[in-house]
Amino acid sequence: MLNSVWELLKRACERYADKTAISDAQTSLTYSELLDAACRVASAVHNALDGARGQAVPVLIGRNALSTAAFFGVAASGNFYVPMDPSLPDKRLSDMLAVTGARLCVNAGQAVPASFAGLTVLDADLLPPADMTAVDGMASAILDVDPLYCIFTSGSTGTPKGVLVSHRSVLQMTRQFSEAFGFDDTTVFGNQAPFDFDVSVKDIYNTLYHGGSMHILDKKLFLTPKKLIETLDERRVNTLIWAASAMKILTSLKTFESVLPHHLRQVMFSGEALPAKVLTDWQNHLPGVRFVNLYGPTEITCNCTYYIIDRSFSPEEHIPIGRPFSNTGILLLRAGKPVKPGEIGEICVRGTCLALGYLNAPELTERAFCQNPLVATHPERIYRTGDLGRMEADGNLRFIGRADTQIKHMGHRIELPEIELSCGALPWVDACCCLYDGVRERIVLFYQSKTRDDKALIDCMKAALPSYMLPNRYIWLEKIPETRTGKLDRVLLREQYIL
Amino acid sequence: MDELLDILSECCPDIDFEVENTLIDDGILSSIDLVTIVGELNDAYDISISVDDLTSENFNSAESILDLVLRLRDE
Numbered sequence: 001m002l003n004s005v006w007e008l009l010k011r012a013c014e015r016y017a018d019k020t021a022i023s024d025a026q027t028s029l030t031y032s033e034l035l036d037a038a039c040r041v042a043s044a045v046h047n048a049l050d051g052a053r054g055q056a057v058p059v060l061i062g063r064n065a066l067s068t069a070a071f072f073g074v075a076a077s078g079n080f081y082v083p084m085d086p087s088l089p090d091k092r093l094s095d096m097l098a099v100t101g102a103r104l105c106v107n108a109g110q111a112v113p114a115s116f117a118g119l120t121v122l123d124a125d126l127l128p129p130a131d132m133t134a135v136d137g138m139a140s141a142i143l144d145v146d147p148l149y150c151i152f153t154s155g156s157t158g159t160p161k162g163v164l165v166s167h168r169s170v171l172q173m174t175r176q177f178s179e180a181f182g183f184d185d186t187t188v189f190g191n192q193a194p195f196d197f198d199v200s201v202k203d204i205y206n207t208l209y210h211g212g213s214m215h216i217l218d219k220k221l222f223l224t225p226k227k228l229i230e231t232l233d234e235r236r237v238n239t240l241i242w243a244a245s246a247m248k249i250l251t252s253l254k255t256f257e258s259v260l261p262h263h264l265r266q267v268m269f270s271g272e273a274l275p276a277k278v279l280t281d282w283q284n285h286l287p288g289v290r291f292v293n294l295y296g297p298t299e300i301t302c303n304c305t306y307y308i309i310d311r312s313f314s315p316e317e318h319i320p321i322g323r324p325f326s327n328t329g330i331l332l333l334r335a336g337k338p339v340k341p342g343e344i345g346e347i348c349v350r351g352t353c354l355a356l357g358y359l360n361a362p363e364l365t366e367r368a369f370c371q372n373p374l375v376a377t378h379p380e381r382i383y384r385t386g387d388l389g390r391m392e393a394d395g396n397l398r399f400i401g402r403a404d405t406q407i408k409h410m411g412h413r414i415e416l417p418e419i420e421l422s423c424g425a426l427p428w429v430d431a432c433c434c435l436y437d438g439v440r441e442r443i444v445l446f447y448q449s450k451t452r453d454d455k456a457l458i459d460c461m462k463a464a465l466p467s468y469m470l471p472n473r474y475i476w477l478e479k480i481p482e483t484r485t486g487k488l489d490r491v492l493l494r495e496q497y498i499l
Numbered sequence: 500m501d502e503l504l505d506i507l508s509e510c511c512p513d514i515d516f517e518v519e520n521t522l523i524d525d526g527i528l529s530s531i532d533l534v535t536i537v538g539e540l541n542d543a544y545d546i547s548i549s550v551d552d553l554t555s556e557n558f559n560s561a562e563s564i565l566d567l568v569l570r571l572r573d574e
Contacts, residue, residue: 222530223523252534258550
C-alpha cells in the first residue's frame with residue numbers, strides 16, 4: 001500500500017526509468033529525470049524551510065514538465081504545493097497568497113509576479129543536485145492523510161477558496177480510475193487542463209500510477225485546432241481527460257470535418273455538462289473511441305461518479321453522470337433527509353475521496369463538509385456539492401443544475417457574486433448584477449452608475465479577476481430594476497436582456 | 500474595417516483590436532473568444548471559415564482577419 005505520491009514516483013521510476021514520463025512543447029522528462037528534478041526541489045524546499053513540514057508552498061506554474069517536477073519535490077519535502085498561474089491579476093495572486101500564509105515558493109520557469117515580492121523564490125530549473133537518500137528519508141515520514149496540494153476555486157464571498165487534498169485521496173483516485181478504465185503503460189495522456197485546475201491531477205497521477213506518458217498541450221494549440229490534432233498524432237496521444245469546454249471548442253470550429261486524430265482510444269470529459277450534440281459529433285467522427293462522462297467538484301478529489309457512454313444521445317437528452325466509484329457514496333438529500341426515488345435532491349458525497357477541507361477556513365469547511373445526517377452513531381463527513389441531482393430508474397445519476405449562483409463557464413467554476421463584488425467595490429458603480437447566458441455561454445454584467453464608462457470598468461475588472469471570469473458583455477443602465485421588496489430584479493433583467 | 504472592429508469588440512470587449520497584432524501568437528484570444536468571433540464573422544459576412552483558416556497568419560490582427568474575410572467573400 002502506497003503512502004505518498006513520492007512512493008508512486010519511485011515505484012514508476014524503478015520500472016520505467018528511461019521512458020518519457022512528462023513532455024511539453026520544448027522539453028521532456030524521463031521517469032528518472034523527473035525523479036532527479038523533483039529530488040532537487042525537495043531538498044531545496046526542505047533547506048529553505050529549515051525542515052518545516054505541512055507548509056503551503058506555491059508553485060508558479062507554466063505549461064511545462066518542470067511544473068510537475070516541482071509538485072513532486074514539494075510533496076517529498078513533507079509540504080503541500082499550491083499551483084498558481086503567474087498570469088492571474090496581482091490582486092488575485094495576493095489574495096491567494098494571503099490564504100496560504102506562504103513564505104517560500106518554487107518557480108517553474110516563469111516571470112515572478114510583483115505579488116510574490118516578499119517570498120523566497122526557488123527556481124526549479126537552477127537547483128543543484130541533491131541527495132536522494134536524504135529526500136527518501138523526508139518522504140518516508142509522510143502520512144497518507146497529509147495534504148498533497150491546495151487548488152483554489154472561486155469563492156462567493158469574493159475570496160478564492162483553497163481546497164486541500166491529501167495523498168490518500170489522490171492515490172485512491174488513481175486506483176479507482178485504474179479499475180474503471182483500464183489504463184496501462186501504453187497510455188499516453190494529452191493534458192489540456194492547466195495545473196491549477198484539478199482535471200490535470202488525473203493526468204499527472206494516472207500517468208505515474210500506470211507508467212504511462214503525458215504530453216502537455218500548449219494552450220495556444222486550441223486556437224489552431226488543426227495543429228492541435230497534428231500534435232496529438234505526433235505524440236501518439238491515445239487518452240484525453242479534458243474539460244467538456246475543450247471538446248465543445250473543437251466541435252464548434254468543425255475541426256473533425258478537416259482533420260482527425262488517429263491514435264485516440266478513450267476520451268473522458270468533465271467540468272460541466274457536455275451537450276449531447278457535441279458528444280454525437282465526437283462519436284460520429286471517432287467511432288472506435290470510448291467516451292466517459294465524469295462528475296465531481298474539486299472537493300472530492302476530481303470525480304466521484306462516472307458514466308461510460310454506451311449509446312447515442314438525441315440533442316435534447318442529458319448525458320447521465322452515472323454511478324459512484326467504489327470508494328465513494330452518493331446521497332441525494334433535501335432538508336437533511338434522503339429524497340424519494342425519482343425526486344431531486346442535493347448531491348452529497350461520502351468516502352475517502354473527500355478533501356481535507358478549505359485551507360485556513362475552518363467555518364467554511366464546517367459548512368461544506370458536515371456530519372452525515374443519516375448517521376448518528378459515529379462521525380462521518382459528507383461534502384455538500386450544492387449540485388442538484390436525480391436518480392434515474394436505470395440507476396444512473398443525472399445532474400439537474402445548481403442550488404445557488406455558481407456557474408460553469410469554459411470549464412471553470414465561477415461564483416457570480418465574486419464578479420459582482422469586484423464590480424460593486426468600485427466607488428463610482430452604484431449597483432451591479434451579474435447573470436449567466438447559458439445559451440450563448442456569456443457572462444453578462446449589468447452596472448448602474450451616473451455615466452457610462454465600459455472601458456474604465458473593463459480595466460478595473462481585468463485588474464481584479466482572472467480572464468475566464470471577465471464578463472463577455474457589459475450593460476450600463478441608468479437604474480437597475482428592483483423587485484417590490486427592493487432587491488435587484490434578476491428575473492426581469494434576464495427576460496429583457498438575455499432571453 | 501470599422502464594421503469589423505465593431506464586431507470584434509462586441510465579441511471580446513476586453514481586447515483592443517486596433518492595437519493588438521499577436522492575438523494568436525501571444526494567446527491574447529481565448530479559444531472561446533475564437534469560437535465566438537468565427538460564428539459572428541460567418542453570420543455577418545455570409546462566409547464559412549473552416550478549421551484550415553484558423554491560423555496565426557489569419558487571426559493575429561484585425562487587419563489579417565479582414566484580409567481573410569475579404570478573401571472568403573470573393574470565393
